[in-house]
Amino acid sequence: MFSSSRRFVAVALSGVCAGAILSACGSDSGTTAPEPGEKLTVITAFYPLQYATQRIAGDTATVTNLTKPGAEPHDLELTPRDVGHVEQSDLVVYLKGFQPAVDDVVAQEADDHNLEVSPFANLTLTVPPGAEDDEHEHAPGDDHGHGEEGARDPHFWLDPQRLSKVGDGIAARLSELAPDRAATFRDNAAKFRRDLADLDNDFRTGLATCRNRDVVTSHEAFGYLSRRYGFHQVGITGLSPEQEPSPAQLREATTFVRDHDVRTIYYETLVSPAVANTVARETGATATVLDPIEGLTDQSAGTSYPAVMRANLATLRKGQACT
Numbered sequence: 327m328f329s330s331s332r333r334f335v336a337v338a339l340s341g342v343c344a345g346a347i348l349s350a351c352g353s354d355s356g357t358t359a360p361e362p363g364e365k366l367t368v369i370t371a372f373y374p375l376q377y378a379t380q381r382i383a384g385d386t387a388t389v390t391n392l393t394k395p396g397a398e399p400h401d402l403e404l405t406p407r408d409v410g411h412v413e414q415s416d417l418v419v420y421l422k423g424f425q426p427a428v429d430d431v432v433a434q435e436a437d438d439h440n441l442e443v444s445p446f447a448n449l450t451l452t453v454p455p456g457a458e459d460d461e462h463e464h465a466p467g468d469d470h471g472h473g474e475e476g477a478r479d480p481h482f483w484l485d486p487q488r489l490s491k492v493g494d495g496i497a498a499r500l501s502e503l504a505p506d507r508a509a510t511f512r513d514n515a516a517k518f519r520r521d522l523a524d525l526d527n528d529f530r531t532g533l534a535t536c537r538n539r540d541v542v543t544s545h546e547a548f549g550y551l552s553r554r555y556g557f558h559q560v561g562i563t564g565l566s567p568e569q570e571p572s573p574a575q576l577r578e579a580t581t582f583v584r585d586h587d588v589r590t591i592y593y594e595t596l597v598s599p600a601v602a603n604t605v606a607r608e609t610g611a612t613a614t615v616l617d618p619i620e621g622l623t624d625q626s627a628g629t630s631y632p633a634v635m636r637a638n639l640a641t642l643r644k645g646q647a648c649t
């Protein structure tokens with residue numbers, strides 16, 4: 327679909343450019359350093375990558391996000407306009423395997439100007455989780471095969487240490503694109519790293535002593551967060567927030583909540599709370615928002631990644647009975 331429209335555009339342009347100056351009509355993008363003072367054009371796939379890129383680039387780049395505010399990023403669809411922006415950008419920052427539409431458009435339009443962040447994010451978790459890090463053998467979400475067997479968990483940004491590493495990766499790549507601004511990127515990355523270290527420290531201290539270590543959630547976005555701070559994530563459905571749980575999954579979740587004296591079921595901002603509410607109603611637990619920060623909306627508990635993360639910390643401290 328994209329390739330045929332792209333071919334049409336290319337043909338049309340080559341006609342226009344036939345007698346024009348070559349440099350003004352060249353189709354290369356992201357291969358030449360920007361002029362001094364000229365902003366880089368960077369496209370990001372979803373909010374946490376946008377936030378990290380803006381922090382690193384500062385005012386040296388125009389950063390545009392493909393996932394619009396309030397949209398759910400997992401099943402993003404792109405417009406022809408988005409495709410054009412991707413093609414013309416200096417760099418596309420994305421996470422392979424998270425948004426199929428973005429994977430496709432990067433392969434077709436940004437093969438030579440993209441940054442795939444998973445090597446920096448170090449995606450070590452798969453879903454269903456490996457047996458070695460799971461002592462709750464009968465927890466719902468562990469063994470009924472939602473999603474691909476062994477699919478990588480993409481939600482690295484809920485672990486500040488992983489997001490920090492991604493910031494370093496973005497800084498390195500931007501420095502290649504605009505070597506004259508490398509010092510700026512290096513300084514911004516250092517500041518980003520310090521802020522995330524502070525955030526990490528707040529989580530570590532705030533969640534050190536909690537009565538309940540089982541985090542029961544309708545969307546399994548908190549695997550890396552749970553791993554980092556010593557929780558055990560129990561998903562009611564699976565990696566994708568729009569997956570409907572089966573009656574058997576719901577029964578398992580309800581039993582787990584009762585058996586483990588779980589008081590709080592978490593759901594997220596961008597999808598319906600129906601599943602969490604069902605389990606909560608049947609068990610007497612409370613359903614509350616824990617934000618996977620896949621996008622910000624008017625309903626978000628803050629206007630930036632660290633603000634929403636700190637709101638999540640407060641929610642977890644209450645929900646997990648931390649002292």
Ligand SMILES: [Zn+2]
Nearest residue numbers: 547565618620
């Ligand atoms: Zn997700």
